[in-house]
Amino acid sequence: MIELRDIHKAFNEGRPNEYWALRGIDLDIAAGESTVFSGPSGSGKTTLLTLLGCLARPTRGRVRLGDEDISSLPERFLTEIRRRTFGFVFQQFNLVRGLSALDNVMLPAYPLGLPHRELRARAEAQLAALDLGHRREARVEWLSGGEQQRVAIARALINAPQVVIADEPTANLDTALSCQFMGILERLLDEGRTVLLTSHDPLVVESETVDRVVRLRDGRLVEP
Amino acid sequence: MNQWIARQRYLVDFTLASLARRKTKNAGLLLVFALLVFVLASVMLFASALRHEATMVLAHSPEVILQRMVAGRHDLVPPGYVERIGRIRGVQKIEGRLWGYYYDPVVKANYTFMAVVPAPASGFAARPGAREASAPPAAGEIVVGSGLARHRGVQSGNVLSFRSYSGKLFSFRIAGVLPADSELVSADLVLTNQADFRAFFDYPADHWTDVTLSVANPQEVRTVAQKLANALPDSRPILRDEVSRTYQSIFDWREGIMLALLSAAILAFAILAWDKASGLSAEEKREIGILKAIGWETGDVIRMKLWEGLLVSLSAFLAGYVAAYAHVFHFSAVLFAPVLKGWAVLYPKFTLAPAIDGLQVTTLFFFTVLPYATAVLVPIWRAAVTDPDAVMRG
Ligand SMILES: Nc1ncnc2c1ncn2[C@@H]1O[C@H](COP(=O)(O)OP(=O)(O)OP(=O)(O)O)[C@@H](O)[C@H]1O
Numbered sequence: 198m199i200e201l202r203d204i205h206k207a208f209n210e211g212r213p214n215e216y217w218a219l220r221g222i223d224l225d226i227a228a229g230e231s232t233v234f235s236g237p238s239g240s241g242k243t244t245l246l247t248l249l250g251c252l253a254r255p256t257r258g259r260v261r262l263g264d265e266d267i268s269s270l271p272e273r274f275l276t277e278i279r280r281r282t283f284g285f286v287f288q289q290f291n292l293v294r295g296l297s298a299l300d301n302v303m304l305p306a307y308p309l310g311l312p313h314r315e316l317r318a319r320a321e322a323q324l325a326a327l328d329l330g331h332r333r334e335a336r337v338e339w340l341s342g343g344e345q346q347r348v349a350i351a352r353a354l355i356n357a358p359q360v361v362i363a364d365e366p367t368a369n370l371d372t373a374l375s376c377q378f379m380g381i382l383e384r385l386l387d388e389g390r391t392v393l394l395t396s397h398d399p400l401v402v403e404s405e406t407v408d409r410v411v412r413l414r415d416g417r418l419v420e421p
Numbered sequence: 422m423n424q425w426i427a428r429q430r431y432l433v434d435f436t437l438a439s440l441a442r443r444k445t446k447n448a449g450l451l452l453v454f455a456l457l458v459f460v461l462a463s464v465m466l467f468a469s470a471l472r473h474e475a476t477m478v479l480a481h482s483p484e485v486i487l488q489r490m491v492a493g494r495h496d497l498v499p500p501g502y503v504e505r506i507g508r509i510r511g512v513q514k515i516e517g518r519l520w521g522y523y524y525d526p527v528v529k530a531n532y533t534f535m536a537v538v539p540a541p542a543s544g545f546a547a548r549p550g551a552r553e554a555s556a557p558p559a560a561g562e563i564v565v566g567s568g569l570a571r572h573r574g575v576q577s578g579n580v581l582s583f584r585s586y587s588g589k590l591f592s593f594r595i596a597g598v599l600p601a602d603s604e605l606v607s608a609d610l611v612l613t614n615q616a617d618f619r620a621f622f623d624y625p626a627d628h629w630t631d632v633t634l635s636v637a638n639p640q641e642v643r644t645v646a647q648k649l650a651n652a653l654p655d656s657r658p659i660l661r662d663e664v665s666r667t668y669q670s671i672f673d674w675r676e677g678i679m680l681a682l683l684s685a686a687i688l689a690f691a692i693l694a695w696d697k698a699s700g701l702s703a704e705e706k707r708e709i710g711i712l713k714a715i716g717w718e719t720g721d722v723i724r725m726k727l728w729e730g731l732l733v734s735l736s737a738f739l740a741g742y743v744a745a746y747a748h749v750f751h752f753s754a755v756l757f758a759p760v761l762k763g764w765a766v767l768y769p770k771f772t773l774a775p776a777i778d779g780l781q782v783t784t785l786f787f788f789t790v791l792p793y794a795t796a797v798l799v800p801i802w803r804a805a806v807t808d809p810d811a812v813m814r815g
């Protein structure tokens with residue numbers, strides 16, 4: 198479903214502090230699978246996720262989504278694809294402070310201009326499915342870490358994306374909450390979604406829910 | 422279309438929520454903005470109202486006023502003086518006027534007394550702007566300006582007493598109060614008939630305060646003035662055009678001072694706006710990043726911020742303008758009447774006729790709302806076009 202060919206990514210290209218975070222990645226990701234990117238800190242996991250999720254473009258190489266080459270699309274189309282296809286759960290959750298959980302979940306759908314009632318019902322359903330129905334009116338900064346993550350997941354799912362991307366999803370959670378997260382993951386896979394994660398956490402990397410582990414080092418794939 | 426409206430509604434909702442979240446900052450900004458508009462609009466409204474008054478004053482004043490000079494000072498016009506002018510081509514009417522000042526110790530204010538002289542002997546050629554009945558008040562009756570009436574707390578039918586300069590007490594019945602449409606010129610007016618005027622001031626019989634001439638053709642005014650100066654070397658003709666020019670320059674000059682002061686205020690505001698704008702807080706930048714990462718287009722972010730800028734600046738503009746309107750037309754521009762008005766006339770409550778100049782409103786709008794909107798948008802645009810991958814790194 199997603200195809201990477203000879204992907205390179207440089208930061209500060211052409212300047213003295215130029216840094217190549219990715220140095221030639223070839224990778225195919227199948228639809229409906231869960232993939233974990235693992236590797237030492239600085240190996241380029243997060244960078245790779247930003248390329249897969251259309252948050253950034255590669256310096257060199259091609260990214261194909263389905264049968265469309267998206268590495269050279271202008272920003273507008275990239276945003277459109279990102280909104281339709283991907284849902285993000287950030288490591289820091291990145292919820293908008295001062296807004297309620299429900300408002301945060303509805304946020305990605307604002308530019309679509311759906312009828313308010315319909316959107317609200319959808320957001321409430323997402324929160325309820327994650328056991329957060331009772332906290333929907335609470336401001337996000339009052340929620341616990343685990344609750345915030347679930348709000349972030351609900352937000353990632355509001356536009357019904359095919360692919361869910363999560364960066365270090367268990368880094369801020371204790372074991373019990375991490376297990377709960379893996380449960381949610383399983384549900385997403387059952388629904389037929391593709392899941393892309395990064396993690397050092399053995400609980401994630403060695404989990405049965407994970408179909409495939411891809412290891413990175415110094416911006417390259419490590420052959421198993 | 423429906424979808425477009427729904428989208429804008431979501432953006433406005435989000436904007437309102439954002440504004441509410443940064444309450445103190447936005448309230449402060451709103452206040453400064455509104456204050457600026459208030460001051461600017463007050464000056465503009467006040468100055469244009471004054472100019473409007475001046476125009477009205479002049480519209481009703483005669484083309485030429487002739488004063489007699491003795492030792493370089495304004496003196497009474499003696500009997501037979503007017504006749505010496507003879508016939509001058511182009512002059513339609515020559516009329517003597519009777520007027521004088523009276524200080525009222527009760528309220529510590531100056532009034533202008535004026536006799537209404539019936540045509541044709543000498544029609545009431547007007548203290549400018551006073552478009553009152555040309556029939557003179559009956560003996561023992563007066564018509565007073567609305568400012569005076571308000572200040573002395575009197576109305577039609579009451580009796581008002583003045584002690585004349587000779588020490589005698591005169592009582593007049595108020596036959597009417599002048600309409601308040603141009604208070605600057607009629608607020609302090611007391612109209613009497615000729616006999617009462619002469620009695621009250623012990624005015625010598627057949628003398629006049631000055632003489633007015635109406636000239637139909639504006640091109641002939643200068644020639645008429647020249648002929649007057651030749652015929653009566655001790656006279657001084659005052660032309661309406663010259664008065665008009667003096668008024669204009671006085672107003673322009675005063676307004677100029679105010680605007681100079683105000684440009685300082687505008688500058689301060691520009692700096693503030695620029696600072697707010699370029700100093701986009703880390704929190705705001707983060708939010709923009711989040712919105713883009715979760716699927717908002719650059720255009721959505723900019724539209725949202727545009728709404729924010731518009732909501733802030735429009736409400737500030739409205740609040741400031743309405744406050745300025747109230748200030749100038751309901752509270753007599755109390756805050757800077759001393760600066761702008763300048764001439765020391767005692768008006769207890771001096772109310773200008775409300776007048777709004779569309780061009781002025783537009784100018785003010787474009788000089789406040791637009792710079793603000795752009796100052797806010799530029800950095801937003803810069804933040805909004807960057808790749809959103811930074812959000813991934815917290
Ligand atoms: N915006 C940037 N400018 C310069 N260098 C960057 C930037 N973003 C990332 N890097 C560098 O690229 C390299 C890869 O970063 P990345 O965040 O992908 O690593 P990671 O594998 O996710 O590490 P971690 O496990 O610590 O999250 C790092 O050395 C990082 O310093």
Ligand SMILES: [Mg+2]
Nearest residue numbers: 242243244395
């Ligand atoms: Mg990382």
